[in-house]
Amino acid sequence: MLEWFSRHARSLPWRDGYDPYKILVSEFMLQQTQVDTVLPYFERWISLYPDLTSLADADDADVAKLWEGLGYYSRCRNLLSAVRAMAGEGYTAPPASAEALSRYPGIGPYTAGAVASIAYNIPVPAVDGNVERVAARLFDIEMTAGSSALKRLAAEKVSGMMPRGEARAFNQALMELGALVCLPRDPMCLDCPCGAGCLARMRGVQSLRPLPKARPAVKKIEAWGVLCFVEGSCLLRRRPDKGLWAGFWEIPWFERSTGDLRADADLWGREVGIECSSWEEIGTARFSFTNHRVTAWFATCEARALPRLRERLSAGEWGLHPPEDLPRLTLPAPSRKFLKLLRERL
Numbered sequence: 394m395l396e397w398f399s400r401h402a403r404s405l406p407w408r409d410g411y412d413p414y415k416i417l418v419s420e421f422m423l424q425q426t427q428v429d430t431v432l433p434y435f436e437r438w439i440s441l442y443p444d445l446t447s448l449a450d451a452d453d454a455d456v457a458k459l460w461e462g463l464g465y466y467s468r469c470r471n472l473l474s475a476v477r478a479m480a481g482e483g484y485t486a487p488p489a490s491a492e493a494l495s496r497y498p499g500i501g502p503y504t505a506g507a508v509a510s511i512a513y514n515i516p517v518p519a520v521d522g523n524v525e526r527v528a529a530r531l532f533d534i535e536m537t538a539g540s541s542a543l544k545r546l547a548a549e550k551v552s553g554m555m556p557r558g559e560a561r562a563f564n565q566a567l568m569e570l571g572a573l574v575c576l577p578r579d580p581m582c583l584d585c586p587c588g589a590g591c592l593a594r595m596r597g598v599q600s601l602r603p604l605p606k607a608r609p610a611v612k613k614i615e616a617w618g619v620l621c622f623v624e625g626s627c628l629l630r631r632r633p634d635k636g637l638w639a640g641f642w643e644i645p646w647f648e649r650s651t652g653d654l655r656a657d658a659d660l661w662g663r664e665v666g667i668e669c670s671s672w673e674e675i676g677t678a679r680f681s682f683t684n685h686r687v688t689a690w691f692a693t694c695e696a697r698a699l700p701r702l703r704e705r706l707s708a709g710e711w712g713l714h715p716p717e718d719l720p721r722l723t724l725p726a727p728s729r730k731f732l733k734l735l736r737e738r739l
C-alpha cells in the first residue's frame with residue numbers, strides 16, 4: 394500500500410512540506426467536503442493567514458467571509474476558536490499529540506489522529522469515512538457505516554496494520570485508497586494494491602460492506618423568500634446562535650401555505666411586524682439543508698415597519714442593512730442564490 398501511495402498520491406498543497414498548521418486547516422476544510430471544492434478556499438486562506446498566529450489575530454467577520462460557500466460554518470468557528478486557544482497557550486503550531494489536539498473545539502478523534510499522524514508522523518489511527526470503508530472491506534466487518542462500533546474496530550485494525558515509522562504515509566494511503574479505488578458503490582478491486590488480501594473481495598461481498606445506514610426520509614418544502622425594503626434598507630433576519638448558519642444574517646424565507654404570495658406574506662408580515670406592498674417576483678431557486686429539499690419563490694417588496702418590528706430590531710433578531718452592505722455580509726447559501734437571481738434581473 395505504501396508503494397502504491399508513493400506512485401498515486403495526489404499532489405495537494407497541504408502535502409507540500411507537511412506544515413502542521415496547514416494540515417490542521419486542510420483537515421477542518423475537508424470535513425464533509427470534497428478535495429476539489431476545498432483547493433481554492435485553502436489557497437486563498439493560506440495566502441491571507443499563512444500561520445497559526447495570523448489566523449488567531451484575524452477578524453471574525455473576515456474569516457467567516459473567506460469561508461463563505463464552503464458550508465458547515467461551525468467548522469470555521471471551531472477552527473478559529475481552536476487556533477486562538479492554542480495561541481493563547483503559547484503555541485505557534487498545533488500541539489504534537491492526538492490527545493492534546495482533541496482538547497480543542499471541533500477536533501474529534503479523526504481530526505486529532507489525522508493531524509498528529511500526517512503533520513508529525515505519530516502512530517495513531519485516523520478513521521474517516523474512506524478509511525472506515527476500506528477497513529470494513531479488508532476485514533469483512535459486517536457493521537453499519539458510521540457506527541461507533543465500526544469506527545472503534547476500524548481504528549484497532551488500522552493500528553494493528555500500521556508499519557513502524559510510516560504513520561504519515563500509511564494513514565494517507567488508506568484515505569487515498571478509499572477516495573480513488575475502494576469507492577463506495579463500485580470498488581475498483583482490479584486496481585487495488587490490497588486485492589489479494591481483502592476478505593470482502595474474496596467472499597464477493599465488497600459492495601455490501603460496510604452495511605448501509607438508514608437515511609432519514611427527505612422532506613420537501615415549498616417556501617417564499619422575501620427581500621423587504623424598509624425606508625430604503627434591506628430587512629434581514631438573524632439566525633439563532635446555535636444550529637445551521639448560526640448567527641448569520643439571512644434574507645427571510647417562510648413556508649408557503651396558501652400558494653398565494655400576498656396572502657401568505659400578509660400573515661407572515663403581521664408576525665414579523667411589517668406591512669408589505671409593491672411586490673416584484675424575481676424567480677425560483679432550490680436549496681437543501683440536512684434532509685430538507687426546499688423550492689423557494691423569491692420576491693422583493695416595499696414594507697412599512699409596525700411597532701412590533703421596532704421591538705425586534707432592538708432585540709437584534711432582525712436588522713436593517715443598506716443594500717450596498719449585503720455583498721460584504723457572510724450570507725447563507727439560500728440568500729446568496731436570491732441575490733444572484735436579483736443581479737441577473739437587473
Ligand code: SF4
Binds near residue numbers: 527531574585587591
Ligand atoms: S480489494 Fe476491492 S474491496 Fe478490497 S480494499 Fe481493494 S478496492 Fe476495496
